[in-house]
Amino acid sequence: MPVVREFTLPDLGEGLTGAEIIRWLVEVGEVVAVDQPVVEVETAKASVEVPCPYGGVVTARFGAVGEEVPVGAPLVTVAVAASEGDDDAGGSGNVLVGYGTAGHSAAPRRRRVRPVQTRPAAVPAPQPTAQPAPRPARSGPLPVISPLVRRTARELGVDLATVSGSGPDGLILRADVTRAAAAVVSRETSAAAPEPAVAWDDDVVPLRGLRRTVAEKLSRSRREIPDATCWVDADATGLLALKDQLAARAAAPRIGLLPLLARICTAALARHPDLNASVVTEPDGTPTGIRRHRAVHLGFAAQTERGLMVPVVRDAQLLTTEQLAAEMARLTEAARTGSLTPAELTGGTFTLNNYGVFGVDGSTPIINHPEAAMLGVGRIAAKPWVHDGELAVRQVTQLSFTFDHRVCDGGTAGGFLRFVADCVENPGELLRYL
Template sequence: MTSELQVFMLPDLGEGLTEAELVNWLVSVGDEIRVDQPIAEVETAKSMVEVPSPYAGTVTVLHGEPGQTLDVGKPLISVLPVGAEVSTGSTNDTPVVVSTGSTNESPVVEPVETQESGSGNVLIGYGTPGGSGTARRTRAPRTAVEPDAQKAADDLLLLRTRVPGKLGAVISPLVRRMAREHGVDLGNVHGSGDSGLIMRRDVEAVIHPGSRQARSPEVSTGSTTERPESRQARSPEVSTGSTDSRTGLGISSRTPVKGVRKAVAATMSRSRSEIPEATVWVGVDATALVELRAGLKKSDPHTTPGLLAFIARFVTAGLKRFPDLNTRIETADNGAQEIVGFAGINLGFAAQTDRGLMVPSIRNADKLSARELDAEIRRLTAVVREGKATPEQLGSGTFTLNNYGVFGVDGSAAIINHPEVAILGVGRIIDKPWVVDGELAVRKVTELTLTFDHRVCDGGTAAGFLRFVADAIENPGSVLADI
């Protein structure tokens, strides 16, 4: 039986995304995997997800390295089916085990009918094959020189010397060839590269024990190695070409704009270029709300909502009264525009994470009490900080609430989270002198800032909504009757 490599293409992980960053491999070359086993963690512009394999068998190729951006529809992993053998033929149609980095040409991938079937499980917009699924047969390009059958068999043997589940992996064909020629068992080699990647220096250390310390340490550059002094000579940070031509300052770092940061940049730029925004703000005496929560916490310390949940409850009540701020503008191909209203409120809230600012949304927030809103805020905050939020959780909001007071600031003219039409910011609550009944007193004061799309409403509507929320904070009893 010939080896029909099954090549799994990176699927569309949701909402038509065209690329994803490979964060981490969960399997290694030579591992035996099962259907639906997670094989990689990838980060899209929306979230970080685990990608399951639709195939079972032996991993032969990992098409990419951690940190690399992969295009949707391009190979992610190649799997040799259980029980398959390497073909002994030598024609152009002979399937071979292909490794990334072996040539400058991409492998040719052709569909081939197979009896292998997947589970049919779905991951955000794609399913593993069903009973009549299609696998992939991978062969070398017709213009390339075919490797002989013995070399393919040797390569596969080396792959299978790996201990399943071990982090170490071999990607470079030069490293595998060196190991084969010197009889090195790669399954016993500890890789010094990222995620346990076995480098050339690791194999050389086995071939020539003790020589590793005698030589200057080497630095991996992919398929070859070099000494640090030669790398330093070319490093842009230390060379004469590292000076910025405009400022005359040295360039200390370059950080690619990708993943979540790339998505945020695109959304903010689009918001600024498309939305004629305006901002209104007001100072609010939050003493009554703070005292109300303190009293509730004394009687029920475990289920008392946080202040943000109370304000979220005021916001949903305000949006019911001023629904223009809970809309979206859609533009048709002919340029005609419509203001789209919604039968419900999906309240987004800004949450700071290690991956940047994320805005998950609470579905049907207008139907929830303050306690229920508090539970959802806590749950979704944990989800986004773990990098497990789905595109639906991050992209379905109709209005955003931003508590920038946690950063110790009073106000901010926020950028609207496109395609929404408004965002409400809440500053820190601090003691300030405040006039109450004609007398000066120390009160708990915060500032509310509303940025809105002037195309959907005028200043009167925006001010009416902002005043409603402010009044609710100052006199919370009536709005919170359902908590």
Template sequence: MSRDFLLPDLGEGLTEAEIVAWLVAPGDTIVIDQAVVEVESAKSIVELPSPYGGVVTSLFGEPGQVIHAGQVLLTVTEAGSAGTPDDVDVPVAAATAAAPSEGSGAVLVGYGTTESTRPPRKVAAGRFGTPRAADAPALPAPTASVPVARAERPAEVAASASTEIDSSSTVDPIRRSPVVSPIVRRLARENGFDASTLAGSGREGLVVRSDVEDHIRDLSAPAAAPAQPTTTTTPGAPSVSDLSADLRIPISGLRKVVSQRLTTSRREIPEATIWLDVDATALFAARDQLLTATGERFSVTALIARFVVAGLLRYPVLNSSVDTASQEILQHGAVNLGIAAQTSRGLMVPVIHGAHTMSTRQLRDALAALVAQSPDGTFAPSALTGGTFTLNNFGSLGVDGSAAIINHPEAAILGIGRMIERPWVVDHELAVRTVVELSMVFDHRVCDGGTAAGFLTYVAGCIENPVSLLADL
């Protein structure tokens, strides 16, 4: 009896995902809840466990391909089943099979643990570059697979024959070391090898990022040697040195969601931008005083986040969204502060939920936790939803200001520019002060300029005189 594993509903309205890597191959025997494929949605990279156990008959998709919820990922046949078809042109289906006797313990929605009722359809053998298990040729001996897999790297093969390299950093095609991090797996894949074929230096043989980076250095070392100018190229193909060749980059995954959200924001929201230069010298002095008094470090961004939350409590209409269906302004009771973050996956806005209930110390710790995850963009899906206002510190990118695009469906976003020393007039005299530019973009449907200006000047007043915040505590 055969069963189809369908791409489940990944939650938060996500209807598609990109296959990052297959963790199994046709002919493998798997158990219920074993991770079989790694996919990347607009929110995160996850490994999907199979709701069925048995022999993997076929895979439907290849790395880089976008699949939609409800689409078949793979077909599993019960071990020892006599009904496994041998025809490579017809994918395995179970339109009339009985209900499964075992169920998955996985909790993702839409796993399709009931039998598929889709009609059989013809699929050409090797459509996705992965032959059916019944027709797959026998794997060559490991010693024969190495030169075949690296036939396009003759310099590396020659170097490996003449140079002794530690066996812990070499690729073994039959090795299957544990790999947990999607970033580590992707880094290896982008450099032409499978991370699981390395001998990991982590606990219980876990392959960590340094193992992959060490192997990449081993691969690139021979490539650094002078190469002959003659290369074998396909007739009509552009040369590697042809820098004038166009490059098509698909808008998919996170970039696709960001594109759609920003386009919707520009199309629906009549935004207006105001900005203000602020003397932040006293803010740095207050930060140093906190360090002296408590022995704890508070970042400038964390302190400004504290002022922003206080400002939203004073001007709550900015903590809103517009319900276009009912033509109502939905003013949110909770302040869920989004923090714009530049990650390796692109622009993301993780959210500090319930920021209005936090002390300055708690807000600082929550912000630090998000910053620690920002480089890899490994945020949980729940951390990327529910924001009501966004704070964007684009000063870290080296710019003074920006007319930012509001994070739809929110009503406003506050930008922090770089903080630099500038000439500033203090008590009618010229002085050198640390100055920052604040940029405020707001939805003009929600409020008028007076409200937005009141919020901006309030936050600016807290920056210029942090003690003034005590009046609102």
């Protein structure tokens, strides 16, 4: 007889405790192979497709699109052959690199309380995937299994006892809570609005996944870091000429402007190692020391459809300019396709932000916590400039440098920025330090 195995959301690592369901990749009744991806989820770090270590027929799915699922909560149940469903057969164990599966982890799995369901002994026939009709609210324990649902109800002022759940066995989902809150607002607005007034409802976009993480980091950075910014205009005509010269070599990999700026950053940090640092703090934010990093893990801003991401080039100081270009191109493509791993989005020690691609001249960015500094590069535009004692039209950019004033003073920051500007104006100067 087939045995029904439950596959739960695996440990995601990086301190992550849950993920949001983006889309289901399988239907109830569908036959899946071992290690076949069954759902795509978005964590606070990246979006990933989660493969199931069991092969068989999908008998149930848990969680709707947009719902946040905690680690250890069930994702799907799969009916497998009896020989594969024995206790000593724990699946392939290959859910994700670094992610544990049931039967392969020594740590106990965390489960959320949910109504007891009678599992069929045999493989059920495929069922329609339409959502069941909402059930009326019941007395006794509320069928709510997600802490997120309870928190959402508290924030929206919704009494869960009045909510009809649309999930299995009357399970109350987050969508049920938000619909109930919207219905209350709509009734109150309609009652208060005089005829023929029109009630306009504002859209509230929840901060979830990556956007929520970015918001939290920026808020913490603004609270904790006493930042300051200095800037300087630089003649980038020579740097553009170098880029064009390297591009003319058709056989070689393309080296754009960003890798050249990254190379300048690593050279500048070698001369000013105090800036490749982070402040050590107590849990209450009290600073206790400055950690100087030996390696330069260079983050760079990449705009994607999911928002701003900052992939990190590991050990950037050890790479050639050509290798920097290749790695930055790889990470940029991964950011755009949503396939960056958590490790590729964390651990940076310095950030390069080329906001000039948006057509702006300057900016005072917020430091990427817990780093101590960030270099910003504005657009490169033709401007009048005194060159070799004569007025000429040159390609000019504005460089800004935002730094943690606890790590260094204005003299160190100014020296760093001046070195960067000199290298932008005379790229050959880099040969002195490479």
